[in-house]
Amino acid sequence: MLKRIAAIAVGLGAAGGIGFFAYAWYPAIAPVARPAPSSFSPDAVKRGALVAAGGYCAECHTRTDNGGGPVMAGDYKMETPFGDIFSSNLTPDPETGIGNWSEAAFKRAMNLGIARDGSQLYPAFPFDHFTKVNDQDVSDLYAYLMSQPAVHQEPRKNTVPFPINIRITGQGFWKLLFFKPGRYQNDPKHDAEWNRGAYLAIGDAHCGACHTPRNLLGAEKSGSEYDGAVIDGWIAPPLNEHNPTPVVWTEEELFQYLRFGVAPLHGSAAGPMSPVPHSFLSQLPESDVRAIAHYYADVDHAATRSSGDAAAVTRAMQMSGRNLTGPQTQDADARLYQAACGACHYNSGPAPVSGRPELALNNALWLDEPNNLYQVMLHGIGAKEGQDGIAMPSFYAGLTDHDMARIAAYLRRTRTTLSPWTDLEKKAAQARATLKTPPINASH
Ligand code: HEC
Ligand code: HEC
Ligand code: HEC
Numbered sequence: 353m354l355k356r357i358a359a360i361a362v363g364l365g366a367a368g369g370i371g372f373f374a375y376a377w378y379p380a381i382a383p384v385a386r387p388a389p390s391s392f393s394p395d396a397v398k399r400g401a402l403v404a405a406g407g408y409c410a411e412c413h414t415r416t417d418n419g420g421g422p423v424m425a426g427d428y429k430m431e432t433p434f435g436d437i438f439s440s441n442l443t444p445d446p447e448t449g450i451g452n453w454s455e456a457a458f459k460r461a462m463n464l465g466i467a468r469d470g471s472q473l474y475p476a477f478p479f480d481h482f483t484k485v486n487d488q489d490v491s492d493l494y495a496y497l498m499s500q501p502a503v504h505q506e507p508r509k510n511t512v513p514f515p516i517n518i519r520i521t522g523q524g525f526w527k528l529l530f531f532k533p534g535r536y537q538n539d540p541k542h543d544a545e546w547n548r549g550a551y552l553a554i555g556d557a558h559c560g561a562c563h564t565p566r567n568l569l570g571a572e573k574s575g576s577e578y579d580g581a582v583i584d585g586w587i588a589p590p591l592n593e594h595n596p597t598p599v600v601w602t603e604e605e606l607f608q609y610l611r612f613g614v615a616p617l618h619g620s621a622a623g624p625m626s627p628v629p630h631s632f633l634s635q636l637p638e639s640d641v642r643a644i645a646h647y648y649a650d651v652d653h654a655a656t657r658s659s660g661d662a663a664a665v666t667r668a669m670q671m672s673g674r675n676l677t678g679p680q681t682q683d684a685d686a687r688l689y690q691a692a693c694g695a696c697h698y699n700s701g702p703a704p705v706s707g708r709p710e711l712a713l714n715n716a717l718w719l720d721e722p723n724n725l726y727q728v729m730l731h732g733i734g735a736k737e738g739q740d741g742i743a744m745p746s747f748y749a750g751l752t753d754h755d756m757a758r759i760a761a762y763l764r765r766t767r768t769t770l771s772p773w774t775d776l777e778k779k780a781a782q783a784r785a786t787l788k789t790p791p792i793n794a795s796h
Contacts, residue, residue, distance in 0.1 A: 372524065372525075372528070373520070373524075375524065375528060376472065376520050376521070376523070376524025376525075376527070376528075377470070377520065377524075378460075378464075378466045378470040378471075378472075379470050380468065380469045380470045381453075381454060381456055381457040381460065381468050381470075382454070383446075383452035383453075383454075383468070384452055384453070384454045385452070386444050386446055386451040386452060386498070386502070387498055389498065389499035392495035392496075392498065392499055393495070396491070396492045396495040396496075397492075397495050397496050397499050398496075399489075399492040399496075400489075400492035400493045400494070400495045400496025400497070401496050402635060402636060403485070403489045403490075403492055403493040403496070403556060404493055404496055404497070405631060405632045405635045405636075406552065406556040406557050406632055406636065407478075407482065407485075407493075407556045407557070407558070408627065408628075408631065408632060409424065409442060409497075410423055410424055410631075411428075411627060411631065412428050412430070412439050412477075413425070413426050413428060413439050413440070413441075413442045414426075414428055415427040415428050415429070416428060416429075417429055421505065422443070422503045422505065424441075424442045424443050424497070424500060424503070425441050425442075425443050425445075425449070425503040425505040426438065426439045426440045426441035426442060426449075426505065426507045427439065427441070427505060427506075427507040427508055429508075430476050432476060432512075432570070433570070434512055434513075434516055434570075435510060435511040435512035435513055435516075435517075436510060436511045436512075437474055437476045437510050437512065438507040438508045438509070438510060439476075439477070439507065440477075440507060441503065441505055441506070441507060442497055443497075443500055443501065443502050443503040444497065444498045444499075444500065444502045445502040445503055445504050445505075446502075447504065448503075448504055448505055448506045448507075449502060449503065449504075449505075450468070450497065450498075451498075451502055452468075453468045455491060455494045458490070458493075458494045458497075459487070459490050459491075459494070461473065461479070462479065462482045462483070462485060462490050462493075463479075463482075463483050463490075463533060463535075464479065464483065464533055465477065465479035465480075465483075465523075465527070465531070471519050471520070472519040472520060472522075472523030472524055472527070473519075473523065474512075474519075474523060475523075475526065475531075475570065475571070478558045478561050479531075480530070480531055480532075480571075480572070481554065481555055481556070481558035481560070481561060482555065482556070482558075483531075483532075483533045483534060483535070483555075484534070484535060484536040484551070484554050484555035484556075485535070485536075485555045485556050486535050486536065486551075486555075487535070489556065526569060526571070529569070529571070530569070530571035530572075536550070536551045536554060536555055542650075545642070545643045545646050546643070546646055546647050546650060548639075548640065548643040549640075549642075549643035549644040549645070549646050549647030549648070550647045552636075552640060552643065552644055553644050553647055553648070557628075557632065557644070559578075559591065559628075560572055560577060560578060562581065562583050562588040562624065562625075563578050563579075563580060563581060563588045563589070563590070563591050564576060564577050564578055564579065564581060565579055565580065565581040566581065577592070578590060578591040578592045578651060579592065579594055580594065580595075580719075582723065583624050584623070584624055584786065585723060585727055585782075585783055585786030586623045586624055586625075586723055586724055586727050587715075587719050587721065587723045587724055588624070588625070589715045589719060589724075591648055591651060591652060592651050592652050593652050593653050593657065595652055595715075596715070596718040596719060596720075596770075597618055597713060597714070597715050597718050598664035598665075598667070598668060598712070598713055598718070599617040599618065599658075599661045599664050599665060599713055600652065600654050600657045600658040600661055601615075601618070601648065601649070601652050601654060602649055602654045602658050602661070603642075603645045603646055603649035603654060604645075605617055605618055606644075606645035606648050606649055607641060607642055607645040609621060609629070610628070610629055610633045610641050610644060610645060611629060611633055611634065611638070611641045612629065612634075612739070612740070613626065613629040613630055613737070613738050613739055613740065614707075614709075614738055614739040616703070616704065616706060617661070617665060617703075617704070617710075617713055618709075618713060618714065618715070619709035619710075619713070619714040619715065619716070619738075620709055620733060620737070620738030620739055621737070621738060622724075622727075622728055622731070622733050622737055622738050623724070623727055623728075623731065623737075626736075626737040626738065630736065630737070630740075664713075665702075665703055665704075665713070666702070667712075668704075668710055668712035668713045668767070669699060669700070669701070669702065669703070669704075669710070669712075671712045671766060671767045672697075672698065672699050672700075672710055672711070672712050672767065673698075673699075673700050683762070684758075685758045685759070685761065685762035686762060686766075688755060688758055688759060688762070689759050689762050689763065692747065692750070692751065692755075692759065693711075693759065696708060696744070697709070697710075697711055707739055707742050711763060711767055712767035712768070716728060717763050717764055717767055717768050718768055718770065721773065721779070722760045722764075722773050722776065722779055722780075722783075723779075723783060725760055725763070726756060726760070726779065726780055726783035726784075727783060727786075728744070729746075729747045729751060729756055729759070730746060730747065730748045730756075730783060730784060730787055730791070731746055731748075731787070731791050732744045732745045732746030732747070732748075732791060746790075746791040748784070748787065748790045748791055749790065753777050753780035753781045753784065754777055754780075756776075756780040756783075757776035757777040757779075757780050760773060760776050760780070761773065761776055
């Protein structure tokens with residue numbers, strides 16, 4: 353399940369002046385009769401399905417609370433600092449969905465964030481990324497959506513308060529400040545593979561929507577691209593040279609992670625990252641996933657930074673083995689760790705065993721805050737998340753906040769070279785509070 357994007361803006365601010373209204377006002381585009389599914393070529397529909405997977409449309413356009421809802425029929429609840437926003441019905445139902453939208457109206461929504469009736473859409477719909485998607489992909493996406501079954505379902509009403517709910521001022525103003533419309537342009541300094549990767553990552557797949565920090569109005573901060581950000585209690589780590597893991601994210605590590613949900617020298621894609629490989633990247637042609645890996649290996653300058661990787665693995669394996677023998681066995685925290693986690697997380701060879709992430713190499717111990725370590729302990733990792741078919745139990749019921757804090761402090765001091773985390777017990781309670789219901793697989 354893709355989680356909501358935490359600090360989504362719905363926009364703020366009041367703006368006046370005729371010039372502004374000329375900027376923010378758009379006409380309605382006339383409704384059309386729903387096009388027959390047979391009017392689209394099967395190839396276009398097939399290609400469009402990949403664009404839909406790539407943009408996680410179904411993740412945000414399918415209700416998950418209140419017992420769930422039909423795929424793409426909208427009403428997915430996004431909690432934002434400005435109120436709850438419910439996504440639109442994207443099935444071709446003429447009354448409650450987009451059945452009477454022409455391709456031109458759909459294209460305008462993707463390019464500019466304007467609905468068919470001319471109203472401004474909230475950037476909870478990531479049109480700031482979709483504006484990069486090229487006309488062919490948008491046309492294929494339209495063909496795909498319009499050939500799906502129509503579902504009659506009205507989304508619930510947003511709870512965004514006045515005056516932010518006045519879309520023309522609130523959203524129009526937000527766009528004036530932060531939105532740069534326009535299709536992706538190839539960067540001639542880079543090869544075709546890099547440009548393909550950048551096109552997918554920046555546009556449809558909108559990696560930056562989670563991995564770039566946002567300002568107070570919920571727009572991605574310019575100048576901080578891929579610096580990492582908090583999302584639903586997790587940290588989406590930096591994807592640039594600020595990534596703190598001991599082994600650099602090389603093209604091959606990135607490819608393994610993005611294609612299969614696990615990188616041998618880093619760990620698994622859990623939490624909000626889990627659907628990215630599992631629902632999307634696993635469906636694309638392998639060359640597209642390689643292209644995204646190629647692009648991010650350049651973003652984080654892997655070629656010039658990876659020379660110390662072999663030494664980092666050796667160091668991690670030494671740190672990992674240390675707690676089993678020697679003076680550390682006197683350490684009560686080491687014994688707690690050993691009892692709760694040690695059986696599964698012990699590595700002794702020259703490199704970590706596949707399916708057993710080495711904690712000394714994992715972002716969970718190296719980030720500035722313990723969020724991901726706590727989230728993994730509380731949620732566990734389902735068999736369909738992370739590495740396929742391999743699971744980790746939830747310790748939601750098995751460990752108290754105090755226990756989790758002791759394990760976090762212990763791992764940080766024995767498996768990293770970084771300064772200790774602070775306020776660990778308080779942060780454990782805060783992490784626990786982000787889970788609305790205890791996970792069903794919680795151990796006792
Ligand atoms: C991160 C969540 C998210 C993702 C991913 C997402 N959307 Fe949306 N979308 C929304 C929300 C929320 C709205 C409602 C915005 C509003 O009310 O202003 C919306 C609105 C829309 C609308 C306007 C519909 C209308 O009736 O006004 C269209 C069209 C749309 N999305 C298409 C897509 C497509 C196509 C994709 C995938 C390529 C997609 N969305 C992915 C959250 C998302
Ligand atoms: C819905 C939010 C979201 C989206 C979209 C997203 N990520 Fe992530 N990503 C996360 C989170 C949260 C984590 C941490 C997961 C974990 O540690 O298991 C993460 C982890 C990662 C990591 C591992 C970093 C590390 O140091 O361990 C990489 C690499 C990554 N993402 C790349 C991408 C790429 C490339 C895309 C776009 C194709 C993407 N992400 C889209 C939220 C997201
Ligand atoms: C029953 C075996 C088992 C136990 C016990 C266990 N783990 Fe895990 N852990 C796993 C497996 C397997 C994975 C990888 C799961 C996957 O990829 O699907 C994992 C993954 C992780 C990750 C990496 C997540 C990521 O996003 O890369 C962390 C961190 C972690 N475990 C911490 C712990 C801690 C702390 C404990 C003790 C409180 C613990 N584990 C106990 C089996 C276990």
